[in-house]
Amino acid sequence: MTDLMIALLVAFAVWTGWRVFRVDSMVRASFALMLSFVAVGAIGVLLSAPYIGVATVFMMAVEMMVMAIFMVMFMMNPAGLNPMVMVHQHRLSIGAGLVAFFGLSAAVLLSPLPSNPVAPGTDVVAQLGHELLGPSMLIFETAGVTLLATMVGAVILSSRQGRFGSADEGSRPPGLTEGGDPAGRQPEGGGGHGHHHHGGH
Amino acid sequence: MTALLTLAVLATLLGGTLFAVALDRAYLPLLALFTRQRVETEAPDRLNRDLAPAWYLALAAIGIAVVPFAPDLALIDSPVGIVIWGSCEALIVVTVFLHGWSPNAPFPLIGAYRYAAIGLPVMLPSMFVLIAAALPAESLSLVAIVDSQREVWNVIRQPLGLPLFMVVALAMTLRGPMDYADAADIATGTSAEDSGAGRAVWQIARLAMLVSVSAIAATVFLGGPLGPVLPGPVWLWLKTGALMALTVWIGNRVARTTPSRMLTILWVVLLPLSFLHLLISGLIEL
Numbered sequence: 001m002t003d004l005m006i007a008l009l010v011a012f013a014v015w016t017g018w019r020v021f022r023v024d025s026m027v028r029a030s031f032a033l034m035l036s037f038v039a040v041g042a043i044g045v046l047l048s049a050p051y052i053g054v055a056t057v058f059m060m061a062v063e064m065m066v067m068a069i070f071m072v073m074f075m076m077n078p079a080g081l082n083p084m085v086m087v088h089q090h091r092l093s094i095g096a097g098l099v100a101f102f103g104l105s106a107a108v109l110l111s112p113l114p115s116n117p118v119a120p121g122t123d124v125v126a127q128l129g130h131e132l133l134g135p136s137m138l139i140f141e142t143a144g145v146t147l148l149a150t151m152v153g154a155v156i157l158s159s160r161q162g163r164f165g166s167a168d169e170g171s172r173p174p175g176l177t178e179g180g181d182p183a184g185r186q187p188e189g190g191g192g193h194g195h196h197h198h199g200g201h
Numbered sequence: 202m203t204a205l206l207t208l209a210v211l212a213t214l215l216g217g218t219l220f221a222v223a224l225d226r227a228y229l230p231l232l233a234l235f236t237r238q239r240v241e242t243e244a245p246d247r248l249n250r251d252l253a254p255a256w257y258l259a260l261a262a263i264g265i266a267v268v269p270f271a272p273d274l275a276l277i278d279s280p281v282g283i284v285i286w287g288s289c290e291a292l293i294v295v296t297v298f299l300h301g302w303s304p305n306a307p308f309p310l311i312g313a314y315r316y317a318a319i320g321l322p323v324m325l326p327s328m329f330v331l332i333a334a335a336l337p338a339e340s341l342s343l344v345a346i347v348d349s350q351r352e353v354w355n356v357i358r359q360p361l362g363l364p365l366f367m368v369v370a371l372a373m374t375l376r377g378p379m380d381y382a383d384a385a386d387i388a389t390g391t392s393a394e395d396s397g398a399g400r401a402v403w404q405i406a407r408l409a410m411l412v413s414v415s416a417i418a419a420t421v422f423l424g425g426p427l428g429p430v431l432p433g434p435v436w437l438w439l440k441t442g443a444l445m446a447l448t449v450w451i452g453n454r455v456a457r458t459t460p461s462r463m464l465t466i467l468w469v470v471l472l473p474l475s476f477l478h479l480l481i482s483g484l485i486e487l
Contacts, residue, residue: 061291
């Protein structure tokens with residue numbers, strides 16, 4: 001029974017993972033990937049790792065929500081509903097995909113997998129906690145501080161009050177040649193803010 | 202036993218939703234919606250538009266399924282019960298976003314992005330408050346959390362917990378001061394383009410979620426099924442009903458501020474406050 005459910009969840013995870021590259025919008029891709037991870041989390045629960053499984057669902061739901069917002073924010077397709085092609089750099093990605101597939105398959109087939117079922121009634125969540133805050137503390141603290149630094153960096157980069165003043169004031173695109181005029185359309189007339197534009201208000 | 206418990210959970214969800222409908226005085230508007238025809242938007246994402254209300258309702262059902270109905274009895278008796286509820290909260294934000302994104306129309310999309318911006322920082326105090334409640338129980342299981350409140354309820358031991366969680370409850374049920382998704386200032390936001398039965402199901406799911414989030418709050422802060430004389434489920438129903446009424450009352454009485462100001466409140470006031478809450482709760486348990 002458990003085997004059948006795991007097989008179905010694996011099939012669902014693979015199918016939704018494939019959908020990530022076939023759908024035509026960033027939002028659909030993000031949440032297809034989320035569904036794939038939800039299936040992986042459910043497999044974790046079935047493999048007697050309840051905390052890791054449920055936490056995967058939790059983390060991926062938050063993460064994919066953030067990812068959808070950021071990807072749409074940095075795309076030229078503001079709503080994420082207009083069709084777009086999700087795949088690029090075909091040769092490189094096919095190569096990387098094949099290497100990853102055969103590498104992981106080889107790792108699965110060649111490494112000796114342990115077979116020591118967890119005895120029913122074992123307090124697996126507490127054991128995991130002792131492991132995370134004991135022998136593996138250094139790894140997790142390093143990862144945590146790295147993520148914090150990334151977040152602070154992302155906030156600084158996207159902040160309106162940047163290091164060089166407000167982001168929406170006096171910004172000039174770089175010149176087309178070294179030290180040349182800024183690229184893009186020049187404001188009409190010297191200094192005026194174009195009062196004739198305000199007709200429609 | 203499991204069948205009986207499933208029935209009790211479903212009956213609680215149904216009865217609670219009817220009580221929520223009564224609190225909101227929404228019987229007639231909801232019934233009338235079922236007879237109206239559907240209005241289509243241009244090029245919607247049909248899958249998500251049709252499924253978003255169902256997901257919202259399903260998340261409400263999962264939320265109430267982890268709640269213990271008697272001191273040792275929950276339908277989903279998981280060792281990580283509050284993490285399951287945390288996942289439900291995260292998926293609610295995704296569901297509300299998809300509900301607003303899928304019609305391909307301006308007001309729902311504004312509601313969706315506003316809610317995502319508010320919903321994500323709301324998750325953080327929620328997690329700290331729930332972890333603080335897990336400290337005296339020394340377990341992430343809701344059954345253990347109920348058990349840890351036999352002598353004193355968490356609402357007294359951790360006084361900041363329930364007020365902070367009420368903010369989460371308002372956000373998860375799209376209500377009053379935290380309703381940045383379906384608010385009147387953007388023509389009911391994510392449900393602006395909803396019509397007919399789909400609109401009715403979304404509103405019902407919203408009310409069902411009020412039952413679930415109140416039941417979780419009653420379990421974590423008010424001792425859930427614990428209480429003298431009356432049987433466990435009755436105590437849970439009374440406490441859940443009281444918290445539902447409180448949530449509806451706050452939702453009707455407190456004004457909503459602008460999203461930017463609410464973001465400042467969430468990051469600058471509520472998040473440090475929940476840190477402080479976790480610190481104090483931890484020091485008490487040492």
